[in-house]
Amino acid sequence: MIVSELKPLPAILDYLDGEENIFILGCRGCAEASKTGGEAQVLEMKQTLEGAGKRVVGHTVADFLCDKALVKMKLYAHEQEVLAADSLLVMTCGLGVQATAAVVDRPVHPATNTINLGGSRGEWRGSERCRECGDCLLDYTGGICPLVACTKSLINGPCGGAKDGRCEFEPDVRPCGWQLIYERLKKTGRLDEMKTILPPKDYAKMQPPPSLRSTILWALEQKETREAGLPR
Amino acid sequence: MSLAEALKNGKLVVTAEIAPPKGVNVQEMLENAELIKGKVDAANVTDQQSSVMRLGSLAGCHLLKQRGLDPVFQVTCRDRNRLALQSDLLSAYSLGITNVLCITGDYVSLGDHPSAKPVFDLDSVSLLQAAKALEQGKDLAGKELKGSPKFFLGAVVSPGAEPLEPQIIKMEKKVRAGAQFFQTQGVYEPAKFEKFIRASQYLGVPILAGIIPLRSVAMARFMNRAVAGVHVPEEMIQELDRATDKPAKSIEIAARLVREVRQLCQGVHIMAIGWEKRVPAILEAAGLA
Numbered sequence: 001m002i003v004s005e006l007k008p009l010p011a012i013l014d015y016l017d018g019e020e021n022i023f024i025l026g027c028r029g030c031a032e033a034s035k036t037g038g039e040a041q042v043l044e045m046k047q048t049l050e051g052a053g054k055r056v057v058g059h060t061v062a063d064f065l066c067d068k069a070l071v072k073m074k075l076y077a078h079e080q081e082v083l084a085a086d087s088l089l090v091m092t093c094g095l096g097v098q099a100t101a102a103v104v105d106r107p108v109h110p111a112t113n114t115i116n117l118g119g120s121r122g123e124w125r126g127s128e129r130c131r132e133c134g135d136c137l138l139d140y141t142g143g144i145c146p147l148v149a150c151t152k153s154l155i156n157g158p159c160g161g162a163k164d165g166r167c168e169f170e171p172d173v174r175p176c177g178w179q180l181i182y183e184r185l186k187k188t189g190r191l192d193e194m195k196t197i198l199p200p201k202d203y204a205k206m207q208p209p210p211s212l213r214s215t216i217l218w219a220l221e222q223k224e225t226r227e228a229g230l231p232r
Numbered sequence: 233m234s235l236a237e238a239l240k241n242g243k244l245v246v247t248a249e250i251a252p253p254k255g256v257n258v259q260e261m262l263e264n265a266e267l268i269k270g271k272v273d274a275a276n277v278t279d280q281q282s283s284v285m286r287l288g289s290l291a292g293c294h295l296l297k298q299r300g301l302d303p304v305f306q307v308t309c310r311d312r313n314r315l316a317l318q319s320d321l322l323s324a325y326s327l328g329i330t331n332v333l334c335i336t337g338d339y340v341s342l343g344d345h346p347s348a349k350p351v352f353d354l355d356s357v358s359l360l361q362a363a364k365a366l367e368q369g370k371d372l373a374g375k376e377l378k379g380s381p382k383f384f385l386g387a388v389v390s391p392g393a394e395p396l397e398p399q400i401i402k403m404e405k406k407v408r409a410g411a412q413f414f415q416t417q418g419v420y421e422p423a424k425f426e427k428f429i430r431a432s433q434y435l436g437v438p439i440l441a442g443i444i445p446l447r448s449v450a451m452a453r454f455m456n457r458a459v460a461g462v463h464v465p466e467e468m469i470q471e472l473d474r475a476t477d478k479p480a481k482s483i484e485i486a487a488r489l490v491r492e493v494r495q496l497c498q499g500v501h502i503m504a505i506g507w508e509k510r511v512p513a514i515l516e517a518a519g520l521a
Contacts, residue, residue, distance in 0.1 A: 151339055152310075152350065156357035157402035159336040160390040160417055163460040169339040182398045194401050197409060200314060200358045200372065 002030040002066075002093040004037070004112035007136070013052055015109040015139045016087065022054050023078070023085035025071075025100060026061035027092035036112045037061070037091030045091060045111065057084045065096025066128075072103050082106065094130030094138060094145060101143020102128065107188045108143040110136045115205070134205030140193045142184030147201075149177025155198045158182070234302050235274035235331050236384040239413060239438045245499030246520055247304065247415065247440055248511050249276045250296065252287035258295060264508035265296050271512060271521045274331060276304040276415070276501070283310065283343025290320060293329045304386065305329050308337025313353040314372055318362055325381030333386040333415065334359040334406075357402070360385055360409035387411035390461030391419060391428035391441075400431050407435050415501040417461040418444035420468060422492040429496045438498035445486040445507050445514060449473045483510060487517035494518075 016022060024042050031037030039061050046056045058081025062074040075082055082088070087107040090097045094114040101108040115134045129148040137155060138145060147153045151169045158178035161168035165179045185191045238245045248268050253261055265275060277292035293303035305324050307317065321332065336356045340348045354362060362372050369380040387406040393399045403414070419425045419441045429439065444462070446452045449472055452464040468485060475481030490500050500520075504511050515521035 152336060152352040152355075154336060154352065154355045156355045156405055158398050159356075160388060160393065160399075161336075161338060161460050162393075163458070164394075167339075168460060169341045178398060182395070191397075191401075194398070195404065197357055197361070197405050199361075200354050203353075 001033055002095065002114060002130070002132075003116040004031055004034045004093045004114045006036050006041070006091075006112055007110070009048065012089070012109070012111055016049070016054060016089065019086035019107075020055055021057045021084055021086045022049055023057055023082050023088045023106075024049070024059035025065065025074075025088055025090045025092075026059070027063075027065040027096050028061050029064040029066065029092070029096075031065070031092035031096065031112070032061075034112075037065075037096075041091060045089065049089075057081050065090065065092045066099055068099045068103055071096075071099050075104060094132070094136055095128050097136070097138045098128035098130070098143050098145060101138070101184070105188065107190055108138070110138045110143075112136065113205075132206065133201060135202060137198065140196050140198065141181045142188060142190065142193070144177065144181045144184055146177055146181060149180055151177070154178065155201065157194060233273065234384070235304065236412070238273040239498060242498075244494055244520070245274075245438070245440060246272045246502070246515065247274045247276060247499070248272045248502040248508075249278060249504065250292065250508065251278045251281060251505075252289065252292040254284065254286045256287065258287070258292075261292065262295065262299065264511075265299060265301055267509060268511050269299065269301055271515055272301075272502075273499075274302040274304050276306055276333060279306040279308045279335070279337070280311065280343070281338070283338045283340050283345070283348075285343070285345055290324055290327075290329070293324065294327050297328055302331065303329055304331040304333050306333045306335060307359065308335045309352050309354050309356065309359055310337030310340065311348075311351055313351055314362065317354060317359060318366060318371055321363055321366055321383070322377075322381060325383070330382060331384045331386065332363060333388065334363065334411070335388055356387060357405045357409045360387060360406055360411055364410040384412055385410050386413045386415060388416065389414050389428075389432070389439075390417040391425050392417060392421065392461045392463055396428060396431060400428075403432055404435060407437050411437065413438045413440065413498075415440045416442040418442045418455070418459075418503065419489065419493055420462070420464045422489070422496070424463075425493055426496055440499040440501040441493040441497050442501050442503055443486055443489055443493075443514070444503045444505060445510065446472055446482050447505075447507055448478065479510070483513050483517050486514045487519075490514070490518035490520065 026037040026042035089109050090100050091111040097110040113136045114132045131147045162176035167174040167176050277289045279289040280286050289306050293305045296303040334356050340350045369377050389403045452469045455462045
């Protein structure tokens with residue numbers, strides 16, 4: 001399962017600054033289990049945003065946002081609402097945010113930080129990747145993760161190594177991640193985001209908390225061990 | 233006069249690149265340094281360029297400084313995490329080395345240790361920020377320093393990149409992070425370079441145009457195929473190809489480029505890449521020595 005946690009509200013409101021009409025997208029997969037993007041959290045977020053003066057033009061919960069085909073289908077059913085929205089707030093892991101950003105022409109904001117893959121990788125069939133860094137940057141990078149899309153994991157823009165939009169490492173198969181980010185930001189009118197100077201990543205956040213270090217099965221074994229009074 | 237003073241004086245500034253050897257025999261490097269001493273305002277020492285393992289930039293800078301040159305310490309983010317980078321910046325200052333060129337660095341796969349673990353813990357922007365933080369007496373973790381350094385910070389930019397806009401955006405971030413001068417990737421098209429100068433003028437930061445002498449037609453073609461941000465026009469390649477005395481023609485072309493770009497910016501940065509011995513001839517032909 002892909003474990004996510006909600007970003008602090010001020011961070012989310014900061015992402016939505018200057019935007020009035022918001023569409024909220026939740027996920028019935030791992031995000032529901034993480035209690036970050038299920039039906040209940042989406043409705044709660046709707047109330048919170050409305051309390052903060054935003055208009056929630058629509059909301060829905062898809063089965064697996066990491067599956068681009070499912071995201072597309074779900075959004076077709078809400079086409080008018082999505083078109084009326086200034087942006088989408090996506091309440092799921094980094095994969096779902098990237099899959100959504102790949103299929104809509106609206107800015108996509110992440111509502112969570114992805115902190116750990118607790119065993120399985122959901123319904124993820126796209127080319128998007130998430131490094132579970134625990135401090136999601138997708139808001140600044142047009143919904144394309146620079147840690148993964150850029151071979152050097154640069155977070156402040158392209159190096160000088162790309163030629164004709166291809167990465168200096170394996171140019172035949174690898175586009176320059178920052179070229180993709182630049183194009184996406186430009187297309188969605190958010191190129192100013194690229195001017196944000198991001199501080200060095202906090203790699204300590206990539207160490208999952210002890211409670212998440214392993215699978216549910218492991219947790220059950222621990223419980224049994226404890227209950228049996230056996231040494232751990 | 234230091235590089236910072238030379239740029240402040242508004243004179244045309246000349247820098248050149250020196251590459252440390254792969255090994256400990258520094259004789260040739262020092263000979264090359266001696267050849268350009270007095271003719272350049274500063275000498276960059278490369279940091280394992282093209283990801284090829286070599287003697288380090290810091291030691292190279294120290295040796296140059298001992299011989300009276302003003303060295304520019306090139307630092308890439310490829311091989312060191314934030315502890316090592318900050319530590320090397322402190323070490324450089326303790327040796328009297330204050331010009332620092334902050335670079336991302338080539339990917340490891342380009343060099344002779346392609347299986348090495350790439351680091352890139354910081355990037356060129358946050359490396360500049362780290363240097364600034366040290367100057368203000370704190371490290372990146374916010375801890376107090378016992379005595380703080382003072383640097384003259386530089387960065388790089390690729391004026392021939394297409395599209396240019398992302399390069400300019402990153403250049404602006406570098407300036408905001410503390411970059412005080414720029415040295416560019418090799419320039420072969422003055423008209424394109426002029427466009428870049430106009431697009432980056434608002435940043436108000438001195439720019440030294442990169443000049444890479446064309447050692448051969450094959451080298452020019454190789455760069456067009458494989459080196460990012462470099463485009464040698466076909467006419468220039470033909471011009472070199474037709475010449476009977478190719479080294480002389482190459483020097484002539486490099487000198488011409490120097491004369492064409494010097495009107496547009498604050499100076500030039502010669503990257504001889506193996507042709508260090510010919511740098512004085514290029515400077516002379518360009519009327520700079």
